[in-house]
Amino acid sequence: MKNILVSGSNGQLGSELRELCNFYDSFNFYFTDIEDLDISDKHQLDFYVKSNKIDYFINCAAYTAVDKAETDITNAFSINADSLKYISEVCIANKVFLIHISTDYVFDGSKNTPYNEEDAVCPISEYGKSKLQGEEYVKASGVKALIIRTSWLYSSYGHNFVKTILKLSKERDSLTVVFDQTGSLTYAKDLAIAILDLINDNKLEAVSFDIVNYSNEGVSSWYDVAFEIANLSGSKCIINPIETHEYPNAVAKRPTYSVLNKRKIKNNYGIIIPHWSVSLKACLDKLLGLY
Ligand SMILES: NC(=O)c1ccc[n+]([C@@H]2O[C@H](COP(=O)([O-])OP(=O)(O)OC[C@H]3O[C@@H](n4cnc5c(N)ncnc54)[C@H](OP(=O)(O)O)[C@@H]3O)[C@@H](O)[C@H]2O)c1
DSSP states (O other), X not given: OEEEEEESTTSHHHHHHHHHGGGOTTEEXXXXXXXXXXXXXXXXXXXXXXXXXXXXXXXXXXXXXXXXXXXXXXXXXXXXXXXXXXXXXXXXXXXXXXXXXXXXXXXXXXXXXXBOXXXXXXXXXXXXXXXXXXXXXXXXXXXXXXXXXXOSEEOSSSOOHHHHHHHHHHHOSEEEEEOSOEEOOEEHHHHHHHHHHHHHTTTTTTOSEXXXXXXXXXXXXXXXXXXXXXXXXXXXXXXXXXXXXXXXXXXXXXXXXXXXXXXXXXXXXOOOOOBHHHHHHHHHXXXXXXX
């Protein structure tokens, strides 16, 4: 049996992992969130990992409030960066393989072709900077680790763009959504399956350190996603495209282009990735009670 620790397991990705756990008989899961295991507490981490003989640590815990992080910088860096120093040290001491989730926000979005793992990083928000610092701590520590950069994550769990648009498109006659940010949605369930398959198929045993990209296939703007949500849910709500500067609520800067190239995870790790529209439909069917 492999002992797998999931931190931040009340969040979107952690909840998807929890839902899948019955399909992986050879894993013994330890699902935790801040009340059981605070990743910013090195002593707690060490005690938990040691006493449960953990083999794989999937770190889903993070400070993910992108706009709030612009002013709450100390807390964002404490959770997204400093904690990764502690997690890495504890994983090394206890011979644990670390799977850490990072973000497209480590890039500035100035490219217009998909980002490879080797492209220059240059975050433009405090959240992005804190996540990059976390990546750098993991890499510098020498821990055996896989960092997975993902983008535009959503799930039937938690708060996210998909659930917000689904709700608002039922309540309103029209909505405005930005069309000048281009990226790729990631259904957290698909990412959760990919992570568990990597462990189950022993694809990580020969890995010392690697960074890979993962999002769903295809490319869209937020406007396209909102349009598809209204369409698939049968809403009559009219979705109107606007430019980012017309949207007043965003405090943090977002990359205008953050499509991730998934060639590496597909070719080197054998991961098959669904198209965003197929996964979006699956999530909407779940949210609308259609299966
Ligand atoms: N959401 C996105 O669009 C997106 C895009 C790219 C990458 N990512 C990355 O993907 C990963 C998973 O994201 P997600 O959307 O699933 O995140 P999420 O839903 O915000 O879940 C994160 C979980 O971590 C918990 N947490 C916060 N501080 C903690 C601490 N000190 N110790 C233990 N747990 C703590 C949170 O609790 P509270 O809710 O109580 O704070 C929450 O339950 C993160 O690394 C994130 O940076 C996300």
